[in-house]
Amino acid sequence: AQTVTQSQPEMSVQEAETVTLSCTYDTSENNYYLFWYKQPPSRQMILVIRQEAYKQQNATENRFSVNFQKAAKSFSLKISDSQLGDTAMYFCAFISTQGGSEKLVFGKGTKLTVNP
Amino acid sequence: DAGITQSPRYKITETGRQVTLMCHQTWSHSYMFWYRQDLGHGLRLIYYSAAADITDKGEVPDGYVVSRSKTENFPLTLESATRSQTSVYFCASSESILGTGPFWETQYFGPGTRLLVL
Numbered sequence: 001a002q003t004v005t006q007s008q009p010e011m012s013v014q015e016a017e018t019v020t021l022s023c024t025y026d027t028s029e030n031n032y033y034l035f036w037y038k039q040p041p042s043r044q045m046i047l048v049i050r051q052e053a054y055k056q057q058n059a060t061e062n063r064f065s066v067n068f069q070k071a072a073k074s075f076s077l078k079i080s081d082s083q084l085g086d087t088a089m090y091f092c093a094f095i096s097t098q099g100g101s102e103k104l105v106f107g108k109g110t111k112l113t114v115n116p
Numbered sequence: 117d118a119g120i121t122q123s124p125r126y127k128i129t130e131t132g133r134q135v136t137l138m139c140h141q142t143w144s145h146s147y148m149f150w151y152r153q154d155l156g157h158g159l160r161l162i163y164y165s166a167a168a169d170i171t172d173k174g175e176v177p178d179g180y181v182v183s184r185s186k187t188e189n190f191p192l193t194l195e196s197a198t199r200s201q202t203s204v205y206f207c208a209s210s211e212s213i214l215g216t217g218p219f220w221e222t223q224y225f226g227p228g229t230r231l232l233v234l
Binding site: 035037042043044045046047050091103104106107108109 | 149156157158159160161164174175204206208222223224225226227228230
């Protein structure tokens, strides 16, 4: 079974600085997608960035970028120029096809606090 | 407004009562999902649906029933609510893009329903 591990339950960063959130996953699949979702205090889940496993180039969305290491099964999120609005829970997620049953598997989340 | 909506946003009920949580999406996405979010467990899949009249169990389906008579709606029913079902419930939808690798693309989440079972 696929698993997603976020080893940092909580992190904090000063405004304008850079922070990296870790995520590792376990799968025997070769084709899959990886995602980072943000959940602010409003509780809504918001997609931050996604990465296709077949692409070697790391995905980037404005201040958010990933470091995808397929061999190491690592998918970290880097937030540059952190803003107060980045304060949220961040979830790493994984999806693949396996026996026709396709499910999104989430890590347990990292609580990020951006301090002024 | 376009998007995915859930109702009610907050619900308090008593043990043993039947509760239905509604989910509606305007994108005509093929796939819809129900998750519950609890402290220490993250998000767990309850049920999902690949199309109208097609549903399948997720990780934690016991105590829940779903239906999908129309593509845009995916209600979740707790037939006899228990305290362990106190949680935040998220509905999500996703398009199916055949022939381009994994069936599922990005999932779009609703705002969530906070359910308290007394």
